[in-house]
Amino acid sequence: MSAGAALGTVLLAYLPAAVSPGPNFVLIAHTAAAGTRRTALAVALGVVAAGGLLAAVAVFGLGTLLAHTPWLATALRVVCGAYLAWLGIRLWLRARAPESAPPEAHGSAFRQGVVSNLTNPKAAAFFGSVLTAALPPGEPVEIKVAAVALIVVVSTAWHLSVALLFSAPATQRWYEHAKPALNRVVGTILVALGLALAATP
Template sequence: MVHPYAILGFLAAVLPLVATPGASLTLLVQHVTDNGRRQALPVILGTATGLYIHATFAIAGLSALVMHSSQAFTAVKLIGAAYLVGLGIWTWRSATASARAPARRHPPVRSDSVYTQALLANVLNPKAASIYLTLVPQFIEADHSFDGQILTLATAHALLMTFWLLAWTVIIRRASRSLQKPRFKRTAARITAVVFVALGIRTAAT
């Protein structure tokens, strides 16, 4: 069992990382802007699932293998970078197609597709894995079960991420009138695309 003070310390340490704009927030802005606040749920669930996968990998020692093998780490990093860049290109092309046919109504993106995007964006992020290899060990006790402690901290991490993304969902929906304008949607989509590509390049370069 993790001591409550250890959980609070972990949350304080991970908060700056949660608050740093990344793929999850970018996906949230994109899908909530386009299809409403209901799309926040699959983004949150996909992100939370990714955190539990990283926690499971850490328990199994797989993340340690990736982090200590330069080839494996580079492979994961490049796959994640390629995914983000590809997602950015797809988003830009979708915005361009929308600009050419503004009167056409596009069907909403399926929730399972949004969930998969959020899941992959998190799982393919080696920096998320590094949290469970470098930060989590600082808040667990050697004389207790690692499994339970890591899963407890992963749950706290997922809850913090959920509250953060829900807060952004409220902010986005309060500006709903401006967000629903076609011109704003296209501009937001293109900004989102640039952010995805930038995140991919940053991931590959670090």
């Protein structure tokens, strides 16, 4: 397969997965609407960084570690599911609380974005199966590197756009009125996703 065809296949496979709503979208949009633009951008960059890591792991075949150590894969799934559920419960408990972001929250927001993507079952499914099928192991190293770079670029463009859109003043004013109900809806989604991830064999 030519380099152009290989990268085109990767792009066509990744783009729908990137833009379809999931835990990352929910987290970035909620952070942007509830907090500051800088915090939302930090979460988005954390999601991008984790996506680049997952892509590199999948493309260079290191993901076989989890395939050969089922207990580790199970432990990670349970821990990740518990984390998502904890985020959802916290949103429920703070549904009517005023939003507050300490100055050091941006580093924390970046880490939250990283953990969100690393624990995202949709990301795990894509990078663990779809990407490896779209980019066979026999492809040259330079094409694999280019594929990872392409995924990072597309992910950056999409997730930063979400952060910028939802942190717009008009969106934040709407969120201020809808916050209690919206936080409970988002919290419920995160709890459901966490429980489903932890329970999936």
